Amino acid sequence: MSLSMRRVLGSRALRPPLVRTLVSMPKLIPEAVPTGSTQIFRTVEEVKRWRRPQYTCHRVIGLVPTMGALHEGHLSLISAAVKECDHVVVSMYVNPAQFGPHEDLDSYPANWDSDLEILAALEKKLAKKISAVFAPTTKEMYPFGFPGQEVDSKGSFVIITPLSERLEGKSRPTFFRGVATVCMKLLNIVQPDKVFFGQKDIQQSLVIQRMVDDLMVPTKVIVCPTVREPDGLARSSRNVYLGTRRRKVAKVLHDALASAKQQYLNGRADRSSILGSANGLLESTQATQVSLPAEERVRFEVDYVSFADRFTMDEVEEVDPSRGAIVSAAIKMLPVELATPGEDVGYNGGPAVRLIDNMILEPSG
Known part of the structure; x- marks a missing residue:
């Protein structure tokens, strides 16, 4: 199983x-x-x-x-x-x-x-x-x-x-x-x-x-299995901190991991392809947000994006077909920089929120 x-x-x-x-x-x-x-x-x-x-x-x-x-x-x-x-x-x-x-x-x-x-x-x-x-x-x-x-x-x-x-x-x-x-x-x-x-x-x-x-x-x-919101964001007690604006961008964590998993499903099992896909989406989303005015943008920091053995969490260079792997990531959603009047910035004033997620790359052999 x-x-x-x-x-x-x-x-x-x-x-x-x-x-x-x-x-x-x-x-x-x-x-x-x-x-x-x-x-x-x-x-x-x-x-x-x-x-x-x-x-x-x-x-x-x-x-x-x-x-x-x-x-x-x-x-x-x-x-x-x-x-x-x-x-x-x-x-x-x-x-x-x-x-x-x-x-x-x-x-x-x-x-x-x-x-x-x-x-x-x-x-x-x-x-x-x-x-x-x-x-x-x-x-x-x-x-x-x-x-x-x-x-x-x-x-x-x-x-x-x-x-x-x-x-x-x-x-x-x-x-x-x-x-x-x-x-x-x-x-x-x-x-x-x-x-x-x-x-x-x-x-x-x-x-x-x-x-x-x-x-x-x-x-x-x-x-x-992880329970997710309709857009893929993993359910977490800390999601209430996000507020409306950051909540929309937070799905990038799921999307980046899904992109990495898709590389594997497409036949690419190497570290460069799998992590490159995830990192590329995170970086492009950050660049888009930085270009927006302060009252619209969402700032977040990437803590790590990992491609690891699914039992030891040791980083790997490629998926072992007999063991599979885990692709995981953590990001920190920073507080809203400039809130608009009446904006929902999240529970308790919308502090920084650390989000984690992962996806399993199933064994193929």
């Missing part, structure tokens, strides 16, 4: 007064998603207490890790988990350890009530329950104190090298350390049989797979 299809790599009813009541009670009574049967767990002990009986019943448990701000991409993962598992746990936790000191942690989009309503609607649509939401605090996830976001922070970390040092890891040196650490915590807490990730974050999925393999974690990593 191909990786692009799916590869096993190996609300309003919940208001602060209710939360305060739950926190003050010595024995927590689980909340429930409005109109649904999903339980909400705030503590590790609650999850473990719920999990114990599942062992004796031989139930298959699935975990979908999220940071909230749910969108169609998350829902596709939850739907896949519901189909394959007896019980599904959705974690919603904005993990500070995977943000750099100057990244968008404080402004990361979050809407607890909306997320709960989305889950309730999905549960109704699927006609099958989502068993639990795990929504811990940072104090719960880091009981001895959050170690910090700096590269030289001291604490208990899971570090997967050299895979986590490439591409995204090179640009965001603490990102995969934070991801691997929180995912190991979640795997230890929930102890799922399967954990579900999206292909958009392919390097993240590979890091987690390597961690699971190297540390012998008895969980199967499932990677599901």
Whole structure:
């Protein structure tokens, strides 16, 4: 089964007064998603207490890790988990350890009530329950104190090298350390049989797979296809930052990768042809935007365009017909230079937005 299809790599009813009541009670009574049967767990002990009986019943448990701000991409993962598992746990936790000191942690989009309503609607649509939401605090996830976001922070970390040092890891040196650490915590807490990730974050999925393999974690990593907007832009919680003007230009990321993949489908498997096509489209789009007046143009920076082995993320010169490859890229959409009166510049004033995407070049042999 191909990786692009799916590869096993190996609300309003919940208001602060209710939360305060739950926190003050010595024995927590689980909340429930409005109109649904999903339980909400705030503590590790609650999850473990719920999990114990599942062992004796031989139930298959699935975990979908999220940071909230749910969108169609998350829902596709939850739907896949519901189909394959007896019980599904959705974690919603904005993990500070995977943000750099100057990244968008404080402004990361979050809407607890909306997320709960989305889950309730999905549960109704699927006609099958989502068993639990795990929504811990940072104090719960880091009981001895959050170690910090700096590269030289001291604490208990899971570090997967050299895979986590490439591409995204090179640009965001603490990102995969934070991801691997929180995912190991979640795997230890929930102890799922399967954990579900999206292909958009392919390097993240590979890091987690390597961690699971190297540390012998008895969980199967499932990677599901990227969910896209009609114009091809990958669904992401950060897309709300873009606003109307930048949103129209952001599709260049998808278009560049699609152009590279088309070179491969046309029979070109060499690095020059594949990356040349992607870089050419990115550069021409930048040139077009620079020529526009400030009140119309969109500025963006290209972080990287990569042509790599699909298992190791090592850069390659040509596609290995037995392994295939990954073409991936990251761009930073810079803030609107000169907004027009009443212009939608994006959520939280439209800060810089980092976008990533990838496409799989399937094996041909």
